[in-house]
Amino acid sequence: MDVKLVNPFIDAFTTVLPQMGFSEPKRTGMSVKEQNAKSLGVAVIVGFTKEIRGSVVYNMTEETAKFIASTMMMGMPVAAFDEMAQSAISEMSNMLTANAATNLTALGLEVDISTPSLTVGADCQIKISNEQYLTILMDVDGHQVEIDVAVQ
Amino acid sequence: MEKVKVMVVDDSRISRMMVSSMLAKTNFEICAMAENCSQAVALYAKTKPDVVTMDMNLPDEDGIECTSRIHAIDPKAKIVMISAMKDAKLIMRGRMVGISAFLQKPVSTNELIDTLMIMCKDNVGTVATYRESYVTTFAKVLQQTLMQVFGVQSEIEIAQEDSSVLKVDGVAVVVGIVGEPKGRVALYMDADTMFGLSRAMLGMDADEELSSDEAEAAIEEAGNIIAGRGVSSVNDVFKDREMRVTPPGTIVGSDIVLSNPDLIAFNIKAKTLYGDVFMNIGFARGV
Known part of the structure; x- marks a missing residue:
């Protein structure tokens, strides 16, 4: 998979999150993986298709998901990862992927994105590719979010 | 749920009967049947159906021309083309006059109902449309x-x-x-x-x-x-x-x-x- 295809996803993350009240996220790692991704607790899958086909997974612990949901809801305390918090994380994934799609279009690769599917549970593996895919680690205010990108 | 009014345009009496028997016991109600283009235009204006099934072959004009004339009275008219032929050229001509749904004869009951449901989503309701279609x-x-x-x-x-x-x-x-x-x-x-x-x-x-x-x-x-x-x-x-x-x-x-x-x-x-x-x-x- 072409490494330049992950930049639109990284750029989306660093552009969109500050607009929702987070500090500017920092990239802390990037690697090529072959094994299935292991869910950290909360993982959201969004598919895309048109000129390129693939999937992106936003993977984080439940603690991080609650922190993000709380910040998105103007600091409202989030004690449990309930439907409201799940909705916030789904919406964030949708915004990130839509923004990445716009960035891909600028590279001449138009894509349409699906609705996000959110999974909760740490005993969960996610397979988005038969081949290699790329993992990017992002730090948001001390919380880690893993972004897995696979393009066919 | 409110009844959805359907007008059937077809020169064959058997085809008209088939459509009306398929829609019996459904939420769709036949409000008019026309056997040619001029009748269809007149009946559309009179009965204001929610959706029209349109045959391609009519004795006076074809289904495409008939669709254009109905759209001249009501630009929002919903029309499904039902014809024996369903080739790329016909679909292209149909799309140019604003037809979005095309069915080929013989039409199955499910296919017809599914199609009408999706076209009349606003009358039928979104959830029912998703479920039924x-x-x-x-x-x-x-x-x-x-x-x-x-x-x-x-x-x-x-x-x-x-x-x-x-x-x-x-x-x-x-x-x-x-x-x-x-x-x-x-x-x-x-x-x-x-x-x-x-x-x-x-x-x-x-x-x-x-x-x-x-x-x-x-x-x-x-x-x-x-x-x-x-x-x-x-x-x-x-x-x-x-x-x-x-x-x-x-x-x-x-x-x-x-x-x-x-x-x-x-x-x-x-x-x-x-x-x-x-x-x-x-x-x-x-x-």
Whole structure:
């Protein structure tokens, strides 16, 4: 998979999150993986298709998901990862992927994105590719979010 | 639910009778029948139907011209073309005058009702449209695919709209849908059912070695086929939909909750001799 295809996803993350009240996220790692991704607790899958086909997974612990949901809801305390918090994380994934799609279009690769599917549970593996895919680690205010990108 | 008014335009009396018998006992009510273009235009103005079925061959003008004349009275008129021919040229001409749905004779009752439901979504209601049209289509495809891919018969149950979370123990294949409407399909089952179906697909006995990876790949392929065929069946009728599927994502594990709080979702259960196979179809709200 072409490494330049992950930049639109990284750029989306660093552009969109500050607009929702987070500090500017920092990239802390990037690697090529072959094994299935292991869910950290909360993982959201969004598919895309048109000129390129693939999937992106936003993977984080439940603690991080609650922190993000709380910040998105103007600091409202989030004690449990309930439907409201799940909705916030789904919406964030949708915004990130839509923004990445716009960035891909600028590279001449138009894509349409699906609705996000959110999974909760740490005993969960996610397979988005038969081949290699790329993992990017992002730090948001001390919380880690893993972004897995696979393009066919 | 309010009745939806349908006008049938067809020069053949038998064809008109067939459509009206298909719509008997449904929420659709025939408000007018026309056997030629001039009658159709006059009756449209008089009865103001919600939707029109239009034959291509009429004695005075063809169905395309008749559609243009109806659109001249009511630019928002909803018209479905029903004709013996359904070739690219006809579809192109039809689209140019604003026809979005095309059916080929002989039309099946399900096909006709599904098509009219989707066209009259605003009259019928979004949830009913999704259920009666898309979900029943996917349920049929699920049953066919279980038979063709795994050689297994199934008994299908479609539940009422239910957007609560799904509990997955085993495997779930998630395929995204883009276009209109957007959504996703999730095919899921427990590990025993997955192994039973995969062995049946590969013609293996119960004691033959089959790895989890291989079994998951078999279910992934089935999920991919079902989503692709389901979307194609819808696209086949609605030429302006262009729904497409994204690559599958496969989730494996225990105690997984699969949720999407923002979907209008439906559960389909297929009972098979290897265990229950579930399929959840969800569409984005506000489409």
